[in-house]
Amino acid sequence: MSTRDIHVVVVGISTAGIAISKAIAALAKKGRYPGLHVTIVDRNAYWYYMIGAPRAVVDKQFGHQLFFRQDTLLTPFEVDPLNPKHRFIQASLVAVNSDKSIELSNGEKLSFDYLLLSTGATNSFPANVIAPSLEDARSRLLQLHDNVKNAESVLVIGGGAVGVETAGEIASEYPKKKVTLVHSGARLLPSNFKAGLSDGAVRKLRRLGVAVVLNERMVIPADTPFDGTIRPLSLKGKSGNTYDSELQFLTIGPKIHTEYLVSLEEQLDTKLREANGAIRIKPTFQIDHDQLTAVFAVGDVNSLPAGNKYAMKAVEQAQVAAANVITMIEAGFDQNPKDCNVSLEEWDGSEANMIVVPMGRNLGVAQVAGIAFGRCFVGNFLARNVKGKDYFLAKNATEFPPGANA
Structure with missing residues (x-):
């Protein structure tokens, strides 16, 4: 036992941040x-389960359950x-300094032995909900x-x-509503998945009455x-085509703010x-600089390819980073960094090969183990029974103590 x-310090309670915080706090x-x-x-004072946003726009009770108090996250580890x-501090990160300290928007300056950055990427509402309080x-x-x-x-x-799920949820819930989905590419859904997934998504969205427009890049005024x-x-x-609507959702281009x-x-x-703000990292998730061996960047904020920027991959990244911090703690790196030679775990670089995309409660597409289920009923079955029930909310709610989202 060491009493030192x-x-x-973990900045950003994203999916990765939650996993890292709990794994390290468990040592104590x-x-x-x-x-x-x-x-x-x-x-924010709250953690928002953004994966559930497409269902929340049509299900009021479901939306209420997507918010969790962050100040209770580590209570079970005391x-x-x-x-x-x-400790939980509600503030934004202003600066990281070379003397192993950080500066916060509330004026505090914190020293650290290990710093983990999991500040994620910023999406448009409702994938991102910014408000003064949980109630707001x-x-x-x-x-x-x-x-x-x-x-x-x-x-x-x-x-x-997110765009396919949002359009599908709205069209499924309100069959008479005019819903249009416009996409700049020749196919829907991420390109690291098979084309059959896109074909199935287009067909099923149109079955719901969604007008799907491909190869159309929108001209969006900056003040929209x-x-x-x-x-x-x-x-x-x-x-040159014009698209009229009363309500608009922007589900493209999350931005990294570092x-x-x-x-x-x-x-x-x-x-x-x-150039896009993503932090350059080593395979160990340490920032790629010899003087920053105790600083890690995990999740959307780092420079890994897009195929690594899914929730399941964020958790895997967090497990590697947390394991490396624990290895460094056990080796005494924070006491004698120059004399401490440790072998750290490296990320295998694997991209996501599984995805489930519900379109309402009964339709959807999926890719599992490299097999795409687009047009066939299997995609509907997987979407309905794997993700479409609650967008994995019940599973993720267990990351917080009981009552955190009351």
Whole structure:
């Protein structure tokens, strides 16, 4: 047993951040490192299960369950609840410094022995819900549900999984509503999956009455809010066609915000990020710089290819990163980094080869073990029984203590 103080900071309670925080906090719970402190930092007071957003726009009760209090995440890992070692801070990350400290938007400066960045990528509403409080976030999502119900026409821009699911849920719930899905590519869904998946998705969406438009890049004015408000809007495509709608969803181009590394890049006089902001990493998930061996980047925020940016892959990444931090802690890296030679686990680089895409409660497509189930009934069966029941909400809810989403 080591009694030394060890400070681990996890910034961003994404799917990866949850897995990392719990895995490392468990060390203290086992009694091996009573001086281990895990601090989690996130700009929101709540964790939002964004995977369930397509169902939430048509199911008010389901949407209510997608929010979880983050301050309770590590409570089960406290050895002495009256003297907590772990901490949640609601704030944004402003800067990472070369002296192993970070600066937060609330004015705090935290020192760390190990830093894990899992700040993810920012999507448009409702895949991302920003609000001052959990209650406000729920209210905003519930208002969107009512707006979807009342709008006569809906435009979904982007034919990835979220766009297909959103269009399918709305068309399935409201068969008389005009729903249009516009996608810039020649096929729907991510290109790392088989073309048969796209063929099936197009066919089934059209069966639901969705107007599917491919090879059309929309011209979107910079001030278009995509905030879930009903407003008559005419948007043009590059083809010259005009698309009229009362309610619009943008389901393309999540953006990576890593401006917090600018000052660190200046201090080290090097680039740590790709042009899109993604953090360059080693196969161990350490940032790719010799002076940053105790800083890791996991999930959407890192520079791995798109095929690694799925929830299941984020958890796998988190497991590797957490295992490496634990290995470093056990080897005493935070005490004597120069004299500590450790062998760390490396990511195998495998991309996702499984996907399930519901379109409402009864239709969908899937790819499992490299086999695409697009047009056939098997895709419907898998979508309905694997993901379409609750978008895996019940499984993910178990990551938090009971009552966290009450």
